[in-house]
Amino acid sequence: MRALWSLALAAFWLGSGWAQTLTLYTSEILADVNALVEAFRRDNPGVQVQVFRSGTGEVVAKLRAELEAGNPQPDLIWFANPEVFADLARRNLLRRVPPTVQGYPLRYAYQGGLYYEVRLLYNVVAVNTSRVSTPPQTWADLAKPAYRGLLAMPDPNFSGAALITVGTLAQRLGFAFFERLKANGLAIEQSNPVLQQKLARGEYGLAITTDFGVRQEIAKGAPLAALYPRDGGILVPTPMAVTAWSKNPELASRFLRFLLSPQAQALFAERGYYPVMPGAPKPKGAPEQVLALGGVTADEGTLRRFSELFGLRR
Incomplete structure (x- = not known):
């Protein structure tokens, strides 16, 4: 009954135009991102995640152009250029997400949780x-x-x-x-x-x-x-952060924390990545x-x- 109610509620949100939407800019492999997004959406019915994916250079160029135009779009950013994250942090353009996930290695919660490694x-x-x-x-x-x-x-x-x-x-x-x-x-x-x-x-x-x-x-x-x-x-540092201008900062923070969950960390390992959480399974064939x-x-x-x-x- 609960599952049916969740599906009905999701359909109502979508049909009414009330679906919550996140926008993610990333350089990660699209098939891997889509697998994580679908797992997150199963736990969060009615949520839509729009993904812009390209190489880090093109993602950074798009983000900088939007910032210069005064109209940045992403709720979440995730790519392999830590210097860009550090610059955004200096400009107070990242939202602090307290590192509250139990067991998370705090050395990867940069600047006290302004940006994170998720694997x-x-x-x-x-x-x-x-x-x-x-x-x-x-x-x-x-x-x-x-x-x-x-x-x-x-x-x-x-x-x-x-x-x-x-x-x-x-x-x-x-x-x-x-x-x-x-x-x-x-x-x-x-x-x-x-x-x-x-x-x-x-x-x-x-x-x-x-x-x-x-x-x-x-x-x-x-x-x-x-x-x-x-x-x-x-x-290779590939941090993720919630942007200060996000229209859905709490939902974006939930997505970031979801990537540190046992479910998401296992998905990372299945797709060949080392999980960041201690105790999570290692990818098949990888050195311990x-x-x-x-x-x-x-x-x-x-x-x-x-x-x-x-x-x-x-």
Whole structure:
């Protein structure tokens, strides 16, 4: 009876135009976002979630254009550029959501709950095992002649994860590392999904890319492996925040907290991500523990040098 009443109430809200609506701007994989949205809507009948999804660069550009026009739209933002979140926090444009979920690691509730990690992902070296029999062991190994013409990565102007990889490796190995990769034939694809599909088809032998995406391709039968280099996988911050201008801040906060629930954390693991909550199941085939390098976003000068080196449009 309760289920029937919930369905009837949802139909009434929708038919009357009273449905509560959230708008989410994100760089996350759309199929993964949709799975989470549908799980949230099952627990919140009558709620609609409108999603704008693109690469981090395009999401940030859209958000900045709306802010400059004085008409920002999203209730929630979720993408891989922590510096943008820090800037919005300085301008008092994020709503504080108190970190009240029991057991949540407080180091991921940035600035006391202005923005949150809701799951963890790493940039790794993905290997097509049918093309590469002796994989690299460290990030520096990628510049070895044995891997000439085999390696690709996404465009950091489009991919936030790639932007963080460029910043992290430039800081640790120097920008000359990318010059060596260029000389060794490093190719640039627009996005992680495009790159991972080409890697799965054997167009490349190696890729600098996201670990969860590699696991998703492996689940489809691709001959891939996710290699966490000995010097560490690059932890890619991809925070979520409720915006200060949100028309439905309480509902938006509920969605954020839902992503930390056992149900949502299990969904993340099923789709190849490391959950952020302790005790949640790990993704199938993933190491129990990962040596993590803290991700550093490439600054404007480093991104400009990288783009000029590889002839990328900005």
